[in-house]
Amino acid sequence: QVELVESGGRWVQAGDSLRLSCIASGRTSVARTMGWFHQAPGKNREFVAAVTWDSGVRYYADSVKGRFTVSRDNAKNAVYLQMTNLKSDDTGVYYCAAAVVSQDLRSGKPDYWGQGTQVTVSS
DSSP, X not given: OEEEEEEOOOEEETTOOEEEEEEEXXXXXXXXXXXXXXXXXTSOEEEEEEEETTTOOEEEOGGGTTTEEXXXXXXXXXXXXXXXXXXXXXXXXXXXXXXXXXXXXXXXXXXXXXXXXXXXXXX
């Protein structure tokens, strides 16, 4: 079992930057890819970004390329999401996710989910 705990979500204004953090605990050795999903109010959860644990390969949704950066800290079992130039459409709950197989996470079927952290972008 892998437990994921997110932090960093808060209210910000459009154009601001924000960094989300996710710390993994438990059987972290099986979490070969970690990433982030976004669920806007009334919408489905969508993939945002992911990073593989071993090689550091990064994946992004088209909507966030150039604005968001995903990174990892292997020593801390942590994954981060640096968000810049935030827009009102970025409002919602951000979920950390982990998967054994990278494709599973990127297709929306990770093995583990965090509880989510709320980001509100005011225009």
